[in-house]
Amino acid sequence: MGSLMEEEVEKLRKEKRIVVAVDESEESMYALSWCLTNLVSDANKTKSTLILLYVKPPPPLYNSLDAAGEKFMFSLFFSLFNFRYITCGSFVSFSACTYCCVCIKKETLLELLENEAVWIRWTLYVWYLFANDVVGAMEKYGWDLVNSVMARAEAVYKNFSSIMSVEKKVGTGDAKDVICGAVEKLGADILVMGSHDYGFFKRALLGSVSDHCAKHVKCPVVVVKRPRD
Structure with missing residues (x-):
């Protein structure tokens, strides 16, 4: 042995x-x-x-979503956005809204917001930009860790x-x-x-x-x- x-x-x-x-x-x-x-x-x-x-x-999952998946995420995002105000800005709904945002392409978001009120359009679009900044920061942190x-x-x-x-x-x-x-x-x-x-x-x-x-x-x-x- x-x-x-x-x-x-x-x-x-x-x-x-x-x-x-x-x-x-x-x-x-x-x-x-x-x-x-x-x-x-x-x-x-x-x-x-x-x-x-x-x-x-x-x-994240959003890299592989198709058009139907993006529309579903938009519907969920919109519901959570309203729920956020009902719950006075709970962390859970805030995080969920942010995740839904990065699941939607910019062109799709603008198309789906076309028939919404102006204040809703601007609010959700700004949130979309914020969410993508968060994702970018996370990606940078990941490479810094590497x-x-x-x-x-x-x-x-x-x-x-x-x-x-x-x-x-x-x-x-x-x-x-x-x-x-x-x-x-x-x-x-x-x-x-x-x-x-x-x-x-x-x-x-x-x-x-x-x-x-x-x-x-x-x-x-x-x-x-x-x-x-």
């Missing part, structure tokens, strides 16, 4: 493409450090390729080697599907992930990304657990 394990470790130490799933957590940074310490030998640093993979959340995570990861791997080949990849969608797809597409020899050590309830509700990947990717998967402080 011991010799078999040694053979497997030795295989992993040879020239390879290593995908490390990174995010804003300390667990993923620890997994990256562990990978560089244990899976990449000094002699083979120049032969190995480290691929840092970050997954952004999936885009850059921040990649900068932290870069600081980690440069402590180990400045000559190793490193690639940075960003995917969008469900983390389980994106990671599995990327591993196959990139021809990874091994996938390294950090264990977030979620409790039973959260794991049952969200599912475990590492468990899913371990079952569906063809290459070995190493899930690294960060020691408790």
Whole structure:
């Protein structure tokens, strides 16, 4: 058994493409450090390729709505807009109105507002502009987060080697599907992930990304657990 394990470790130490799933957590940074310490030998640093993979959340539903969907969202928006005044501006109706706004294209909104009173037209159009500014700010924040995570990861791997080949990849969608797809597409020899050590309830509700990947990717998967402080 011991010799078999040694053979497997030795295989992993040879020239390879290593995908490390990174995010804003300390667990993923620890997994990256562990990978560089244990899976990449000094002699083979120049032969190995480290691929840092970050997954952004999936885009909102509105990107795929058709004309019927937009009209439905407008009707819902209009109803919520009136409900907002009934409830004196509750946060729930405000948030729902904002979401409905970004589900509607500008041309569609102007067309549907054509027969409404002038004050309603202007009010809803201004709200539409505000909602799209919110979406733009959220998208910018998302990319700022990507850059921040990649900068932290870069600081980690440069402590180990400045000559190793490193690639940075960003995917969008469900983390389980994106990671599995990327591993196959990139021809990874091994996938390294950090264990977030979620409790039973959260794991049952969200599912475990590492468990899913371990079952569906063809290459070995190493899930690294960060020691408790």
